[in-house]
Amino acid sequence: MTDYGEEQRNExxxxxxxxxDSFTGQNLQNHVESVSxxxxxxxxxxxxxxxxxxxxGEIVETTLRFTYTEEYPDQAPLYEIQSQENLEDGDMQEVxxxxxxxxxxxxxxxxxxxxxxxxxxxxxxMVDLMKNRKEEEKLRKxxxxxxxxxxxxxxxxxxxxxxxxxxxAFDLDMAELRRxxxxxxxxxxxxxxxxxxxxxxxxxxxxxxxQFLEEAGNNVEVDESLFQEMEDLDLDEDDPDFDPLxxxxxxx
Numbered sequence: 001m002t003d004y005g006e007e008q009r010n011e012x013x014x015x016x017x018x019x020x021d022s023f024t025g026q027n028l029q030n031h032v033e034s035v036s037x038x039x040x041x042x043x044x045x046x047x048x049x050x051x052x053x054x055x056x057g058e059i060v061e062t063t064l065r066f067t068y069t070e071e072y073p074d075q076a077p078l079y080e081i082q083s084q085e086n087l088e089d090g091d092m093q094e095v096x097x098x099x100x101x102x103x104x105x106x107x108x109x110x111x112x113x114x115x116x117x118x119x120x121x122x123x124x125x126m127v128d129l130m131k132n133r134k135e136e137e138k139l140r141k142x143x144x145x146x147x148x149x150x151x152x153x154x155x156x157x158x159x160x161x162x163x164x165x166x167x168x169a170f171d172l173d174m175a176e177l178r179r180x181x182x183x184x185x186x187x188x189x190x191x192x193x194x195x196x197x198x199x200x201x202x203x204x205x206x207x208x209x210x211q212f213l214e215e216a217g218n219n220v221e222v223d224e225s226l227f228q229e230m231e232d233l234d235l236d237e238d239d240p241d242f243d244p245l246x247x248x249x250x251x252x
Contacts, residue, residue: 008043008068011110018113019047043068046082047116051123058130060123061085062095066112073110076103091126098122 050061062085067078079099081092102118103111 002071002074004071004074007110008072011112012043012045015045015047015112019116042070047112049116049120049123051120051127053127058086058127060087060091060126060130062087062092062119062123064099064116064119066115073106074108076100076107077112079103079115086130087126095119095122 044065044067046063046065048061048063051059053059063082065080065082069075069077079096081095084092087095098118099115102115106114
């Protein structure tokens with residue numbers, strides 16, 4: 001007949017020597033409220049498992065709490081994650097799934113060391129994944145920055161579709177601008193016509209100057225004393241030094 005108590009005591013002593021700094025053993029009688037479905041006087045203990053440090057010194061850590069069942073190791077021990085550091089909910093579920101798998105595979109043998117070793121390997125894998133995720137995130141940001149820079153220098157690629165869309169919007173804007181300018185000119189009374197437009201609108205302008213001269217012709221008085229008979233003037237037009245201005249000066 002198997003002495004489960006003896007096997008459990010021997011494993012506890014071995015675990016204390018393997019994990020002297022992370023092992024804490026205690027009798028469950030003082031902590032009955034934290035465990036369900038227990039037999040008389042089971043032993044409960046915790047082991048803190050820490051991963052190797054990552055590239056930037058990051059680590060993941062979890063404290064596992066084990067409780068021996070009455071017929072351990074023929075029955076799997078009770079286990080739970082008591083605390084953790086840098087583990088997300090999905091990571092903790094992976095750890096619990098791993099513990100269940102290892103416990104089923106090692107029934108009949110003391111297994112705490114095997115379970116803890118499997119968890120530590122898992123934590124090391126998680127640190128590597130954290131490193132990979134950081135590198136992927138860094139590369140993603142670099143690609144986004146490069147794409148943004150390309151867009152800044154290249155601008156929008158012109159296609160038939162976006163050109164037609166731009167052209168339609170441009171035509172609407174120009175039509176609206178012309179409408180506003182015409183309205184402003186009409187409201188401000190600042191509509192200016194060219195000479196051609198004035199003649200086209202008022203044909204009387206064609207003869208206005210002639211009519212003015214005809215009406216004023218009979219009223220124009222001419223002072224004949226201001227003029228001299230051209231034949232009385234002694235003009236030597238062949239003289240190269242001839243200056244008609246000198247004629248007036250001599251009479252003065």
